Amino acid sequence: MNSQPKTAIEALALCNSNLYLTIHSLLSILCTMPVSVATAERSFSTLRRLKTWMRSKMKEERLTGLALMNIHCDTELDIEDIITRFGRKKCRKMTFVL
Incomplete structure (x- = not known):
């Protein structure tokens, strides 16, 4: 059988x-x-939120980084590692807005 x-x-x-x-x-x-389209929908809704006033004030690399951080918010981040990497970069431009 x-x-x-x-x-x-x-x-x-x-x-x-x-x-x-x-x-x-x-x-x-x-x-x-794919079983679900939730990831794609979450990506588009995140970009819709970020594309408002923030998009005109930032470059594409930063926009992509913020979108990925928002989409993958369940990923654990090591704050000490991020601070160390930022400290090692030579080009650290900061724009102060008055």
């Missing part, structure tokens, strides 16, 4: 690509599609 596959990956492994070419292609696409 053959058991039916429970996931798309199992079905792809059991599918004969020579005999069922179209089904094999569809299963391959199904297996590579």
Whole structure:
């Protein structure tokens, strides 16, 4: 008795690509599609917030860094390492706004 596959990956492994070419292609696409689009939506909403007044006052590298920090907010940061890296940089421009 053959058991039916429970996931798309199992079905792809059991599918004969020579005999069922179209089904094999569809299963391959199904297996590579993301389950959720939450990360992409979170990225766009973060950029929408940052693109307002902040975008006109900063360069692309800083904007990208802030967006990545906001998107990956669950990543642990080592503050001492950040301070050490900043201290080693020779070019530390600071703009003071009055």
